[in-house]
Amino acid sequence: DSGVTQTPKHLITATGQRVTLRCSPRSGDLSVYWYQQSLDQGLQFLIQYYNGEERAKGNILERFSAQQFPDLHSELNLSSLELGDSALYFCASSVHGTAGQPQHFGDGTRLSIL
Amino acid sequence: GESVGLHLPTLSVQEGDNSIINCAYSNSASDYFIWYKQESGKGPQFIIDIRSNMDKRQGQRVTVLLNKTVKHLSLQIAATQPGDSAVYFCAETDNQGGKLIFGQGTELSVKP
Numbered sequence: 274d275s276g277v278t279q280t281p282k283h284l285i286t287a288t289g290q291r292v293t294l295r296c297s298p299r300s301g302d303l304s305v306y307w308y309q310q311s312l313d314q315g316l317q318f319l320i321q322y323y324n325g326e327e328r329a330k331g332n333i334l335e336r337f338s339a340q341q342f343p344d345l346h347s348e349l350n351l352s353s354l355e356l357g358d359s360a361l362y363f364c365a366s367s368v369h370g371t372a373g374q375p376q377h378f379g380d381g382t383r384l385s386i387l
Numbered sequence: 388g389e390s391v392g393l394h395l396p397t398l399s400v401q402e403g404d405n406s407i408i409n410c411a412y413s414n415s416a417s418d419y420f421i422w423y424k425q426e427s428g429k430g431p432q433f434i435i436d437i438r439s440n441m442d443k444r445q446g447q448r449v450t451v452l453l454n455k456t457v458k459h460l461s462l463q464i465a466a467t468q469p470g471d472s473a474v475y476f477c478a479e480t481d482n483q484g485g486k487l488i489f490g491q492g493t494e495l496s497v498k499p
Contacts, residue, residue: 275430304485316431316476316489329486363430370485373419373438378430 276300277379279364285385291352294382296364298345302377304328304370305347307339310381311360322347323370351384359386395474399496406464406497410477410490415458417479421487422451422462426473434462434475464495472497 276299284292298305307319318331322341333339336354341347351358361383365376400406412420418439423431437444437451437460444451450463460477474494478487 275432277430279430306486308487315491316478316487318486318488321486331486365430365487367485372480372485374485375421375433375436376485376487377433378423380428380430 275377275379277364277366277377279362279379279382281382282380283383283385285387286354287387288354288356290354291350292354292384294349294351294362294364294384296347296349296366296379298347298364298366299377302366302368303345304367305341305345306365306367306370306376307333307347307349308363308365308378309360310363316363319349321370328370354386356386359384395492395494397494397496399498400467402467402469402497402499404467406462406467406471406495408462408464408475408493408495410460410462410493412458412460412477412479412488412490414479414481414488415455416481417488419480420451420453420460421478421480422449422460423476423478423489424471424473425476425492431476467495467497469497469499471495 278297304323319333321329339349361381363381365378367374421436422434435446474492477490
């Protein structure tokens with residue numbers, strides 16, 4: 274058990290809808306990362322937060338947004354969903370969000386768009 | 388259009404043998420590397436890491452080797468067990484921050 278908790282485990286919804294994925298980092302970790310894992314793209318970095326502030330942005334679509342709350346949990350919001358958004362979404366956390374620190378992953382949310 | 392899944396390299400080994408999983412990385416500025424294990428239905432699980440000022444690091448039954456000259460990373464698993472069956476990813480990051488860049492993964496299959 275990595276200590277990173279993600280909910281829900283599965284989400285099934287339709288095109289055009291909006292969903293929210295939730296992540297609680299490991300106790301003591303201040304930084305949260307979101308990654309997308311799809312069959313054709315592998316694991317791709319989306320966005321990073323540190324202590325409530327956005328720190329780095331990767332290949333995140335404008336339809337997607339995220340935030341980190343004062344209690345350090347994070348949410349990833351996906352809107353105007355398309356079939357191609359079907360994927361596994363992982364959250365990871367690390368202590369300070371700087372280079373040279375391992376990231377520990379949750380077990381992901383599997384998003385299926387019908 | 389139809390999605391095409393990633394064709395993962397596969398390594399099949401006999402239980403008890405040693406396994407070597409290889410990874411080529413692309414960014415010469417990368418200075419921290421991690422190996423992850425991902426089992427079906429689970430998230431990537433941290434195995435071992437290494438910094439660029441080292442060329443070898445050992446853990447329990449695992450060893451990571453780093454060759455910066457040719458930008459190559461390998462994971463050696465000693466006395467491979469059926470529980471080691473999984474997809475293994477290498478990941479790299481540079482000194483600009485913590486985002487990880489993942490390799491495509493290798494599927495390890497252990498035959499009893």
